Amino acid sequence: MGSDRTPASALTKVHTVSITFVRLLSDFTGFYFQAANLSGTTLINVNFSEANLYKALLNYADLSYADLYQAYLREADLREANLFKAKLNEANLMLSNLCGASLWKATLCNANLWAASLCDADLNEADLRKAKLVEASLIGANLFAANLSEAKLWGASIGEANLTQANLTGADLRWANLSGADLTEADLRGANLDNANLTGAKLDKTIMPDPAMQPGKPIVSCPLTNFVCDLRLFASTQA
Template identity: 45%
Template sequence: MRSFADVQELVSSQITEKCWQQQDFSGCDLQGIELKELNLSGANFRGANLNCANLSGSILTDTDLSEADLTQANLSHADLSYANLCGSYLWRSQCSYSNFWGASLCGSDFTEADLSYAQLIEASLIEAKLIRANLQEASLCGAILLEADLTEANLNGADLTWTNLTKANLLNANLWETKIIYSKLRDTMMPEGTIYKPDIIIIN
């Protein structure tokens, strides 16, 4: 397992982007590390400590970040399409304008995270925690939010077209100008505290 110093040496040596791909950082303590605007596609960060790390603008496609600690990490403008973040901790992380297209986010914790303008199209967010998360203008078209917790989340202007919100919790969520078209809302907890029973709702 690589140490923080080992990884920092790789950064300072300015190795080619190709060398970063498929690298194994699983279980590493990388708290506060600078990995900005790097190509880390296919890398393994499973269980790594990336608390307060800066990964803004980096390419993290197909990267394994499952069970990683990304608390207060900066992932803004990063490409995490098809990445695995299942069981990861992203409490108060900065993810604005990030691309999570097709990513696996099952059981991930985005409590109070900034996901404004993020692309979460077709992402799997089963049982994810998005409590008080900022999802303003985010796109969640086709995303699976089965049993996800969106309590007090800001979904102002977000696009939830064809989203599966079965048994999701939207209690006290902000749905102002939110697009919820052809979305599944079976047994969904609505903002006012009622349980929605019909299978499909169309809101223009």
């Protein structure tokens, strides 16, 4: 850490973090904010890259355009936070709470979101390429036109989510629960749906992993293991 920055030890305790101090600076690269209370703080365009924000309280904070590259946000509280166009590439968000957060057009490439809570989050056009969303909760999330190519969604709960026009090419959706999800015009080419549950999912013009699974064509055989779906979805002819 450069000599022009406050030493990490000065920010060790949550009570030492002043919101005024945070507002005065904009570059917190590598800073230590463990368990800091920044709820509701305006942090637009702030640089938190490689910062330690373990268990930090950032609920309702405005982090639009913020740079959180490789930030450590494990178990952080980001409920209802504004992360519009925030850069979270390679960030560690394991077990974090992002329920109701706005991540519209945010970039989360290679981010670790293992078991994170993203229920009702807005991920419209978010870039989640190769993101790790194993056992994450995305129930009711808006993933319209989101890029989830090669994302790890093993065991994720994605029920009732909006995945219209989402890119899920090469995604790992084994054991994922997509019941009731809207996959209209989503691209699932190369995705692994072994043991996935798509009961009640909307599959209008969805590009499925195997041509035999396309809506409008009866399924005679399926190469996937224990694929669960409502076969009536494939029985009706597309308009």
